[in-house]
Amino acid sequence: MTRNVAIFGATGSIGSSALDVVARHPQRLRASVLAAGRNVEALVALCVRHRPDHAVIADEAGHAALRAGLRASGLDTKAHAGVAALDALAADPDACDTVVAAIVGAAGLDSTLAAIRSGKRVLLANKESLVLAGTLMMQAAREAGATVVPIDSEHNAIHQCLPPDGGCRGVRRIVLTASGGPFRGRTRESLADVTPAQAVAHPKWSMGPKISVDSATLMNKGLELIEAHHLFAMPSSRLDVLVHPQSLVHSLVEFIDGSTLAQLGLPDMRTALAVGLGSPERIASGVAGLDLLQHGRLDFEAPDLRAFPCLQLARDALEAGGTAPAVLNAANEVAVSAFLQGRMRFLAIPALVEHTLAALPAVPAESLDVLRATDARARELAGLAIETGAVR
Known part of the structure; x- marks a missing residue:
C-alpha cells in the first residue's frame, strides 16, 4: 500500500x-x-x-x-x-x-x-x-x-539500536554524538568576534541558518538531550554527549551487560528519513555505504563546556523540568535570530539564555496554555534584554 x-x-x-x-x-x-x-x-x-x-x-x-x-x-x-x-x-x-x-x-x-x-x-x-x-x-x-x-540523525541512530518495540529494557545509558560544529577546539576567548557567516558554515552537515548556529554553540546537542529524555524516557543522569568530529557514529546505546551498539553512516539526512518512511522495511535512500578503510579513524572527545556553555544550560533546564526547557528554547530562538541579524555577539547567545532562565524560574508545565504563555513571556524578556543592553 x-x-x-x-x-x-x-x-x-x-x-x-x-x-x-x-x-x-x-x-x-x-x-x-x-x-x-x-x-x-x-x-x-x-x-x-x-x-x-x-x-x-x-x-x-x-x-x-x-x-x-x-x-x-x-x-x-x-x-x-x-x-x-x-x-x-x-x-x-x-x-x-x-x-x-x-x-x-x-x-x-x-x-x-x-x-x-x-x-x-x-x-x-x-x-x-x-x-x-x-x-x-x-x-x-x-x-x-x-x-x-x-529524524535527527542522533535520535534515529538510537531508535535503530533499540529493540523493535522501542523499549529501553536493559539500557544503561545513551550517548549522543556531536560533530563539534565549525568552532571545535577553539577557546572561549577566540569566539568573541565570530560572524554569522562563520557560524553557519558547518563542516559536515548542510542545514538551515538557525540549526547551523545551534550546532556552532552546541545548543543543538543540548536540545537533543531534552529530546532524548522524552523520546526514550531516559533521565538526564543516563544521557551523555561525546564530540565526534568525523560524524560517522551518530549515537551509541550502552546496555547493562556491557554491550554498546552504535549506528554508523555517512552524514546524510536521507538515511534517517528512509528509516522512518520505509519502516518496518529498509528502503534505498540514495546514500552510499560507509567505507571505513577510506575514512580511517574515529575520534571522540569531551565537549568543552566553558567555550560552549549552551550544552550545560540545556542540561540544567532538563533537570529543572517544568517550563524551564520552554524558556531555554524561546530565549535561544530570540538570541540566534538577533545574532544572525548582526544585533548581538556570538558569545551573547548563551548569556541571553542564562539571563532569561534566571528571570523566569520554572513552574509546572500543566498544559499547552501554560507552555505557550511561558514561551511568549520568555521571548518578551529576551527581547527586552537585547533592547536595553542588559545582555551584549
Whole structure:
C-alpha cells in the first residue's frame, strides 16, 4: 500500500531530503501534501515536480500567489494558507497517513500535535516541539496510538539500536554524538568576534541558518538531550554527549551487560528519513555505504563546556523540568535570530539564555496554555534584554 506523505517544511533542507527519498519509491511513497512558510515560488516548483493533492503556504498573504502559480502550472493541487489549514491537513486521514514534521522552531508545534493526536506516523525533525512540550506530546502519542520516529540523525541512530518495540529494557545509558560544529577546539576567548557567516558554515552537515548556529554553540546537542529524555524516557543522569568530529557514529546505546551498539553512516539526512518512511522495511535512500578503510579513524572527545556553555544550560533546564526547557528554547530562538541579524555577539547567545532562565524560574508545565504563555513571556524578556543592553 502506498503511504501518503505530508512534508511540512518542504522547501527546507530536510524537506528536500525527504522528497528525494519519496521520489525514489513511487510505488511505495507519494508526497500528498507539501507545506512551506513564505516561499511561494519554491513551493509551486516542488508541486510541479511532485504533484501533491494539497499545497499550504503558512503566510496567508501568499495564498493568492500560490493559487495563481498552481493554476498557471496546470496543476489540480489545492492551495491552502495559514496555520489552521496546516493543522487541518495534518489531522485529515484522507490527506495523509505520514507526516514529516520539519518546520523549524516552535512554529511547528501545533501541526505536529495535530498529526500525533490523529494517530499518524510522525517523522519528527522539529526538535523544538519536543523541547517545548515533550511530556504532553509523548502522552498524546500514547493515547492516540501514533508512531513517532525521530529524524535527527542522533535520535534515529538510537531508535535503530533499540529493540523493535522501542523499549529501553536493559539500557544503561545513551550517548549522543556531536560533530563539534565549525568552532571545535577553539577557546572561549577566540569566539568573541565570530560572524554569522562563520557560524553557519558547518563542516559536515548542510542545514538551515538557525540549526547551523545551534550546532556552532552546541545548543543543538543540548536540545537533543531534552529530546532524548522524552523520546526514550531516559533521565538526564543516563544521557551523555561525546564530540565526534568525523560524524560517522551518530549515537551509541550502552546496555547493562556491557554491550554498546552504535549506528554508523555517512552524514546524510536521507538515511534517517528512509528509516522512518520505509519502516518496518529498509528502503534505498540514495546514500552510499560507509567505507571505513577510506575514512580511517574515529575520534571522540569531551565537549568543552566553558567555550560552549549552551550544552550545560540545556542540561540544567532538563533537570529543572517544568517550563524551564520552554524558556531555554524561546530565549535561544530570540538570541540566534538577533545574532544572525548582526544585533548581538556570538558569545551573547548563551548569556541571553542564562539571563532569561534566571528571570523566569520554572513552574509546572500543566498544559499547552501554560507552555505557550511561558514561551511568549520568555521571548518578551529576551527581547527586552537585547533592547536595553542588559545582555551584549
